[in-house]
Amino acid sequence: MLENFPFYLSLIVLIIFLIMIGNKIKVAYPVLLVLAGLGISLIPGIPMLKINPELIFIIFLPPLLYEAAWATSWKELWHWRRIIGSFAFVVVFLTAVSVAFVANHFIPGFSLALGFLLGGIVSPPDAVSANAILKFVKVPKRLSSILEGESLLNDASSLIIFRFALIAVATRQFIWHDALLSFGWMVIGGVGIGLLIGYVFMKIHKRLPTDVNMDIALTLVAPYVMYIAAEEVHSSGVLAVVSAGLFLSNQRHKFLKGTSRLRSENVWQSFVFLLNGLVFMLIGLDMPEITSGLRAEGINIYQATGFGLLITLVLVVGRILACYGAVLVTLVMRNFITVADAKNPGLRTPIFLGWAGMRGVVSLAAALSIPVHMDNGMAFPHRNMILYITFVVILVTLLVQGLTLPILIKKAPLPEFPDHLTEAETEEMLENALSRELSNFLGETKDPNNLNHQIKDLVSILNEHHHSTRAIESNEQIKTIWLTLLERQRILLLEMNKKHPNIDEEIIRKYLHKIDLDEEKLNC
Template sequence: MLENFPFYLSLILAIVLLIMLANKIKVAYPVLLVVAGLAISFLPGIPTLHIDPELIFFIFLPPLLYEASWAVSWKEMWRWRRIITSFAFVVVFLSAMSVAFVANHFIPGFSLALGFLLGGIVSPPDAVSAGAILKFVKIPKRMSSILEGESLLNDASSLIIFRFALVAVATGQFVWQEAALSFSWMVIGGVGIGVLIGWVFMKIHKHLPTDVNTDIVLTILAPYIMYLSAEEVHSSGVLAVVAGGLLLSNNRHLFLSSTSRLRGVNFWESFCFVLNGLVFMLIGLDLPEIVSGLEGVSISSAMGYGLLITAVLIVGRILSAYGAVVITLIASRFITVADNRNPGYKVPLILGWTGMRGVVSLAAALSIPVQLADGSAFPQRNLILFITFIVILVTLLLQGLTLPYLIRKIGIPNLDQTLPEEEVYQGIRKQLAQHSLTHLRTNYSTQLKNQPILQQMAVKWEANSSSAGNELMAEECKVIYLDILNEQRLWLLNKNQEEEALDEDIIRKHLQFIDLEEEKLSFS
């Protein structure tokens, strides 16, 4: 390990430089990192890396899921809950089933159980890849919300399928009743454990004398404790992290100070930046180990199987996207849905084309045991590994490189808000300034007459500005201004809850501005 330490340091430096290059040439960095990892793996003298699946599942996955659950809007997830759960559970299951039947029919030696095992591995799209690609193009808010929500849940559903298939291959039998009970416990137990641990951490943040550093350390510990606790009792660690993260994210303004929120965001962005870079580089670097274990089948045949499975996944996801639209339009006649307008052919096509696979698939494949309980070799393990790698590589290159062009070419109709985002932002700013001015005049009328700083605030709010400037404040003014900032925060949170169609990202921008104003007071 120590002799390779300079190599690992060089790897991190290379990742940073490659991501800078990716941003420069407008290419999603996961694509560039995987290709670079492939190229580096063929250089002479490069140490062969062995990716321990536990490194992915227990070190990388919890913080990445936790950060994603803090970034996603719970309101948007709830609004599009039917389509999100359909993609995260139903589409993943249908993808796994399609792969199972195709593999069983076309790949020699593949039983139906092995097909489901492969399907569970390659069925979940990778959220990081889609997010990195979509930042170069503008898509409607509803699409990004659906993709973000799906990404939080599809890893859990695919890993559940993977576990059941692994048992079926190892034991040669599959008991539906036991599987149903186990599935229920994995879902209910995972969510329950995550919410419980999240609630405990929320109380710790709120009632113990924490500061900024301890708050950030606690946010690092939280996802690992959630994940390990759930896995220890054989429920879903992924769902535990997602549920706990959503609970804490949705209540962040109740237990974290403005300083902790601001610095926490900066830390987590940098932390996950490094983690994401490492996992995609490791995918490319692992090719020599994967190829070396391929025995009993030629490279060309294995590549053909991989391309076949990739085609099944791509076509299946596109068909599922159109199917989801049709089902939603039919269901809208009988139940209330978030939106019953026909999105046309463009939106489902883009949703279907965002099916890039990533590191969770590779980690699941690597976690297949080398031997069964009786000591015999696990059937088709090396071929499954190679097919998984081909699926990841092809979807990243094919879909990852063409998705921005496809979005720009067909033009996606915006079925969300009719007003531009900047106009909505300025409208809320104007309402917020008026609300703050009313609060100041109603509750602090005497101080307003005697304090020039408060009078300046009133003048600026009358001009639709909620900034108090950089002037030094008297302590009495600070107390009043802090109260007004808290009132602004409450008003924004209430507005976000009351107006379902309002983009929560706009509200978060205002909340961040209030946090910055509160931070400025500590230095004045």
């Protein structure tokens, strides 16, 4: 371990360099990192990196899920709950079924249970890859919200399928009523444990005399506690982290001080940046171990690659058909229930959603977690083949879909959806509301010492220092009054976010971030 430490440090430097290149040439960094990892693994003398699946499930997965949940808008998630739920559960299950039957029919020696195992592994699209690609193109808010919401939940559903299939392969039996009870406990237990632990952490932040460093440390520890606690009682650790992350994100202004929110945001951005980079580099670096396992079993690499391409084709075609099916179901069900949008989204929208189905870290971690030997001591059947097919699926979807998705969007622009006000309209509405709140506040403030004039001066100073971190000099009385106003404006923004579904929450969060910055300047 220690003798390879310089190698690991050089990997981090290379990751940073490659991400800079990706931003420069507008190519999603997961694509570059996987290719770089693959290229490095072929260099003679490079240490063979053996990835422990617990490393990915325990070290990487909880914080990545937690950060994604923290950044997701609950308002958008709830608004598109039906289509997100159908993609995250129904489509994932149908994908696993399709893969199971195709693998059982075409891959020699693959039982239906092994097919379901493979289907559970490769069914969930990767959110990090999609987000990295979509930042270079303009995508309607509704589509990015659907992809973000789906990615939060599909990991849980796919891992549940994977776990049941793993038991079926090992025991050679599948008891439906036991499976249903286990499924119910994994979902209900995972969500319940996550919310309970999230509530406890919220009370710790709120009631105990924590400082900024303690708050940041607690946010870093929280996802690991949630995940491990849920897994220890055989419920879904993924759902525990996601449900708690969504709950705490929605309550963040009630228990975290502005300074803690600002500084923890910076820490988390750096932390997640490093984790994502390492994960995609590790995918490429793991190739020698996977291919050596195939050679040890005497499996033809070209035949295995063909099976991988076949499963990839099933995934891509199946997802596109599912997207068109979702549109058709929505158009039919609008006659019976209220749906989020009853209008026909056109033919290009399902193509986009279907093509944005790159696979990544969860698929790799699930494949690697397959035990080498079963409880009876026998080797797990076709483990190396499953690993290799998973690698092919990840590599092909990242390269083909990842590189062509921006081109597809540019050549066939997506329709404009009137779900939200434009950014200019939203900012005008928010500025007017904040100005009215300021006027009301000044009218209510008793002003024996001409405080209003001083407050107005402070407003102009803060506006001039909008992009500055330098502290504002003012007397304590003015600071106290101004901090009261900032809190009222924060409450106003949060209320507007709840009452106006056509306001993009990302813009609201930018204004809340500015209020936190203004508080930080005053408190310095």
